[in-house]
Amino acid sequence: MNGIPENIFLVGVMGAGKTTVGRLLAKRLNRKFIDTDVEIEKRCGVPIPVIFEMEGEAGFRKREAQVIDELTKEKNLVLATGGGAVILPENRKNLRERGTVFYLRANPHELWLRTRNDKGRPLLNNNDPKGTLEKLYAVRDPLYREAAHHVIDTGKPSVAQLVNTLMMQFELST
Secondary structure: OOOOOOEEEEEOOOOOOHHHHHHHHHHHHOOEEEEHHHHHHHHHOOOHHHHHHHHHHHHHHHHHHHHHHHHOOOOOEEEEOOOOHHHOHHHHHHHHHHOEEEEEEOOHHHHHHHHOOOOOOHHHOOOOHHHHHHHHHHHHHHHHHHHOOEEEEOOOOOHHHHHHHHHHHHHHOO
C-alpha cells in the first residue's frame, strides 16, 4: 500500500457520488473523511440553501474556498468537495498541489436521476433541473479535468466497485 497518496480529494458534479465513495474509501484506508459542504454547514450553523439565500453563490464560494484552503493542508484525509468547488482557480490549484484528485465523472442524465428528488441542492431548485445539470456539466467538466490527476467514470459500477477502482489507481501510481 505504498502508493496511497497522503491526501485524496474527490471532485465532480453534484450527484456524482463523492460523499458516498469518499466515506467508504476513508473507511477502507482508515482515514478521516470530510465533506466540504457538511463542514461549511457545521461552521455556519445553517444548511447550504440558507447560505445561498442569505449570501448568494459568491458568498458561499468564498466560504468554500476558505474551508478548502484549510482542509487541504491536513494530512491523511479523504475530502469530498462540493460540485462547484472547482470554479475558483485557487481551489483547483490547492486541490491539485496538496493531494491526489479524482474526478468522479457521470453524465448529466445519470446525475439528474440521482438528484431529482433532492431538495437540498440550491442550484437545482428551478423549473429545469436536468437542463441546469447539463449546463453545469458543460462548464465544469473541463475544470474538473484540469484539477484531476485521475478521471473515474461513476455510471454503472457499485460504490464498492468504484472504491476498488480508486484503490487500483494507487497501485498503478507506484
